[in-house]
Amino acid sequence: xxxxxxxxxxxxxxxxxxxxxxxxxxxxxxxxxxxxxxxxxxxxxxxxxxxxxxxxxxxxxxxxxxxxxxxxxxxxxxxxxxxxxxxxxxxxxxxxxxxxxxxxxxxxxxxxxxxxxxxxxxxxxxxxxxxxxxxxxxxxx
Numbered sequence: 001x002x003x004x005x006x007x008x009x010x011x012x013x014x015x016x017x018x019x020x021x022x023x024x025x026x027x028x029x030x031x032x033x034x035x036x037x038x039x040x041x042x043x044x045x046x047x048x049x050x051x052x053x054x055x056x057x058x059x060x061x062x063x064x065x066x067x068x069x070x071x072x073x074x075x076x077x078x079x080x081x082x083x084x085x086x087x088x089x090x091x092x093x094x095x096x097x098x099x100x101x102x103x104x105x106x107x108x109x110x111x112x113x114x115x116x117x118x119x120x121x122x123x124x125x126x127x128x129x130x131x132x133x134x135x136x137x138x139x140x141x
Contacts, residue, residue: 009060010067015074016055023051108139 030044061067105118110130119128123141130136 008062010058010062010064012059013067013071014078015071016058018074018078019051019055019058023048023055026051106141110135111137 026044027048030041030048033040033044058067058070104121106121108117108119108128109115110117110133112135113130113133115130115132117128117130119126119139119141121141125138126141127136127138
């Protein structure tokens with residue numbers, strides 16, 4: 001009998017799972033505000049209940065089209081947040097790599113063709129040959 005009641009319902013999807021996880025996180029955060037002013041505690045509890053209620057509403061809904069539209073918007077938002085986070089990680093990693101490289105190498109410019117050249121630091125005066133035009137010049141590393 002219980003299984004028959006769920007027939008024709010939308011069910012659980014990524015957005016419903018995310019709402020339930022978010023409600024659990026907000027609930028745990030509200031435990032830490034148990035001794036805070038009552039307004040903060042009750043506001044967090046209200047948010048928790050609203051998230052759970054919306055997740056249940058979505059799971060028990062029969063309007064598949066509306067729920068799929070909500071899911072599509074959520075997935076687009078999640079994708080953009082993931083891309084932003086990945087870009088941030090890559091930028092940080094590149095910044096760290098550049099800083100490490102600056103400690104080991106010095107960058108020179110060929111006076112003839114303006115090609116940037118990388119030479120090891122701390123070698124004194126060295127003779128550099130440009131890889132692009134073949135120009136030879138001396139520089140301090």
